[in-house]
Amino acid sequence: MSNSKQTKRINRLMIVVVQEQDFEKANRSISDLGLSVTRLASAGGFLGRRNVTLLIGFTAGEEAIIVKALNENCRSRVEYIATPLEGTALHLPTPMPVPVGGATIFTFEIDDYREL
DSSP states (O other), X not given: OOOOOXXXXXXXXXXXXXXXXXXXXXXXXXXXXXXXXXXXXXXXXSSOOEEEEEXXXXXXXXXXXXXXXXXXXXXXXXXXXXXXXXXXXXXXXXXXXXXXXXXXXXXEEOSOOOOO
16 A cells, blocks of 8 residues: 655754744744644743743755744844842842843754654
8 A cells, every 4th residue: 555645854853932922923824834833831041931942843945934934923022120220228120121032943954753
C-alpha cells in the first residue's frame, strides 16, 4: 500500500519568544501559512513578565515568510519599572522605561526529524 500524500520534510526549527498579548495574532498568522505551532508558557528573566515560546517546524526557504508574519503581528512596547532614586533621604521609586516585546527568534537546522 503506497502513500500518495506528499509530506513536507521538516529540516528547520524556529524557537520564537513573544509577549503573551501577541500570541493569538502570531499563532493565527503562522497557522495561516499552513505551519503547525507548539506553544510553551514561559516567563521573561529581567521583568518576569509572562511570555509564550513558540516551536515552529518548517522547511528550508520558508524562514522569510515566517519572520515577516511575526514582524507584522508582534509589536514592541515600553513598560516602566520602579527603581529606587539614589542619593536622597527617602529612596522613592522612579519609573524607568524599558523596551519589551516584539519577537525574539532562534532558528536551527534539524539533522533528523521523526514522528513515532
